Amino acid sequence: MQLTVKKIMDIINGFAPFDLAENWDNSGLQAGNPDWAIQKIMVSLDVSKEVMEAARDWGADLVLSHHPLQMTPAKSIDFGKMPGSAIGLSAREQISIISAHTNLDKAIDGLNDYFAKIMGVDCDESLFSDSKTEDSDESKGKLQGIGRIGDLKSVLSLQDLALQVKERLGLEHLRVIGNLDLQVDRVALCTGSGGSLIDCFLGSSADVYITGDVKYHEARQVETHHKGLIDVGHFASEVIVVDLLESRLAQAFSSVGYDIKIQGFKKEKDPFKIV
Numbered sequence: 001m002q003l004t005v006k007k008i009m010d011i012i013n014g015f016a017p018f019d020l021a022e023n024w025d026n027s028g029l030q031a032g033n034p035d036w037a038i039q040k041i042m043v044s045l046d047v048s049k050e051v052m053e054a055a056r057d058w059g060a061d062l063v064l065s066h067h068p069l070q071m072t073p074a075k076s077i078d079f080g081k082m083p084g085s086a087i088g089l090s091a092r093e094q095i096s097i098i099s100a101h102t103n104l105d106k107a108i109d110g111l112n113d114y115f116a117k118i119m120g121v122d123c124d125e126s127l128f129s130d131s132k133t134e135d136s137d138e139s140k141g142k143l144q145g146i147g148r149i150g151d152l153k154s155v156l157s158l159q160d161l162a163l164q165v166k167e168r169l170g171l172e173h174l175r176v177i178g179n180l181d182l183q184v185d186r187v188a189l190c191t192g193s194g195g196s197l198i199d200c201f202l203g204s205s206a207d208v209y210i211t212g213d214v215k216y217h218e219a220r221q222v223e224t225h226h227k228g229l230i231d232v233g234h235f236a237s238e239v240i241v242v243d244l245l246e247s248r249l250a251q252a253f254s255s256v257g258y259d260i261k262i263q264g265f266k267k268e269k270d271p272f273k274i275v
Contacts, residue, residue, distance in 0.1 A: 032096025123150030178228030
């Protein structure tokens with residue numbers, strides 16, 4: 001049985017429904033042809049020139065990324081620079097591009113649940129839910145939405161939790177807001193840029209918020225409410241998506257008998273450098 005781009009879309013839709021994506025998002029097929037056959041898939045966080053060239057050199061038929069190639073339609077396409085160069089390479093080499101972004105963030109057992117598992121947080125509710133994430137099964141609906149809230153296995157100080165987070169994500173640096181002696185047993189999490197959900201965190205039962213891309217005034221809000229925040233950065237909270245998507249695809253293909261090669265692109269680096 002031949003696997004096509006369309007069938008891959010259907011498989012992804014099974015574990016991260018595309019209709020969960022935010023209205024501003026551009027999850028789904030970015031470039032390519034739904035009828036093209038797929039034998040090799042490269043998985044990445046971003047669609048970059050380096051990712052596309054690695055996919056070409058490996059002989060991949062598909063790049064599956066978390067971040068979309070572009071969020072809004074381009075008025076013109078310049079093949080000499082991104083995103084036009086990726087579109088040109090996609091067309092020449094017949095490498096389709098699919099992105100699973102906010103739909104994967106919000107899905108049950110999606111990126112936020114995977115992040116929580118790495119952080120050692122046992123989740124029992126989402127940080128924010130909207131009409132797209134309501135579910136008739138209440139036990140599922142609690143864990144379908146943006147971000148997660150749950151309990152640690154034991155009470156930790158904010159400082160000890162921050163050190164644990166550093167170790168689990170393999171980080172040299174992170175930013176911490178709040179009293180380092182604050183005792184923490186309930187945690188909110190959101191991968192990527194979680195600053196827009198600060199009010200949801202502050203109004204929740206969570207003591208600490210683990211996320212990325214927090215702004216100055218949001219940090220001051222956390223201080224005012226005598227809570228804590230651990231900012232791991234956008235990249236560190238989401239590069240784990242490569243392992244997650246590799247695993248989910250392998251499970252899906254195994255269950256339906258497809259023999260497809262999957263390779264994660266492991267050379268992506270955080271664009272921010274500490275000097």
